[in-house]
Amino acid sequence: MVSSTKIKSVDFYRKIPRDLTEASLSGAGLSIVAALTMVFLFGMELNNYLAVTTHTSVIVDKSSDGDFLRIDFNVSFPALSCEFASVDVSDVLGTNRLNITKTIIKIPIDSHLVATGEEFHSTPDLHEINHGDDEDHGNNTYSAIHLSAATFERFSHHYDPETDGRILLGSVDCTQETELCKRNDPRVHEHESYYGDRDTESLLKMVEGLLVPIKKDIHKLALDAKSDHSASRIKKAPVSGGCRVEGYLRAKKVPGEIVISAHSDAHSFDASKMNMSHFVTHLSFGNYISERLLTDMKRLLPYFGRNHDKLSGKWFVNQGQFAANVTIEHYLQIVKTEVVSRRYGQEHSLIEEHEYTAHSNVAHGYYYPAAKFHFELSPMQVLISENPKSFSHFITNVCAIIGGVFTVAGILDSIFQNTVRMVKKIELGKNI
Helix, strand or coil, rough: CCHHHHHHCCCCCCEEEEEEEEHHHHHHHHHHHHHHHHHHHHHHHHHHHHEEEEEEEEECCCCCCEEEEEEEEEECCCCCCCCCCEEEECCCCCCEEEECCCCCCEEEEECCCCCCCCCCCCCCCEECCCCCCCCCCCCCCCCCCCCCHHHHHHHHHHHHHHHHHCCEEEEEECCCCCCHHCCCHHHHHEEEEECCCCCHHHHHHHHHHHHHHHHHHHHHHHHHHCCCHHHHHHCCCCCEEEEEEEEEEEEEEEEEEEEEECCCCCCEECCHHCCCCCCEEEEEECCCHHHHHHHHHHHHHHHCCCCCCCCCCEEECCCCCCCCCEEEEEEEEEEEEEEEEEECCEEEEEEEEEEEEEEEEEECCCCCCCCEEEEEEEEEEEEEEECCHHHHHHHHHHHHHHHHHHHHHHHHHHHHHHHHHHHHHHHHHHCC
């Protein structure tokens, strides 16, 4: 068995009896300075450990094939009526979706961009059309309009079958809407009353019969659009207020464009008098990053520029010598920026943003004026990697600070004491 004496022989920290040590005023002052130095250096090392170093690199975009890009926008047109405002999106792969309405909101505004009414619906409660914006690609669904005393007046005053070109199917429960049924004779319509079967096939056959003369008229207008007869059948679009178009789209990550223009099958437009001036409240690509999120994650603010919403708060007005037949075009080049963190040997994506540069142009053309937003994504992306320091490195530096300061303070104290002792010896030698 190993004795305690042999174990004590390997003691690195042998103690000197307290009676054999002597405290000095200079040693106390040096100890205080050393302690303060240790605390200061420890605080700096802790701050350096908590801070995250970053590395920025440019790599090929890691987005997988089939990913869609979300586009959020809010654009106001003081001279474009919500009745005719149409949002179209297309790309170089042949995708072409016209008059998207499912994810778009249209609000009437005046010339000062102040809302003058509630959300505009071109065909209220008529049907829901699937444009493929969501992952659920179900079948289109159609439903009849449920008429009541409150909604009947609105439809009867705003719906004109001669200009609308469609047949609206409505249903009234006369057991509940007795006053409506008494007040309005169902025989006031121009077509004959229907007494046939009420199944889907019979109703569709009846509606198709009503649409036959309308389709003939439309075909005739298309073949003879320049004739005086055609011009008299198509009504001139009325002059009305403006429209704020807002919402979002999902587009493939290939070059494409968003076109906002006037469209109507029942009206004609004078291109020389159309004004597509607009104010961009918001336009961004990718998942929208709110200011609140960036505030909560303040450490991410230095990584991003201020180009994720570059067109925000800007007017684009067609004026000057090309005031008529003017299309305003915006060319947007988009670059993806992603911040990742490496912890425990794994890479975690924290946040990603799409920034873009914008170049706008006013062009005179021969077609109907429009507002076009051409976008093109860069095949490269900016990757910002956060590299936290290891805890072992922090502990090593702390030990080095404590041991180094303690050792240096001991050396300085020894030098000071030896110097004082030597000076005293010299003074004693001189006196002798």
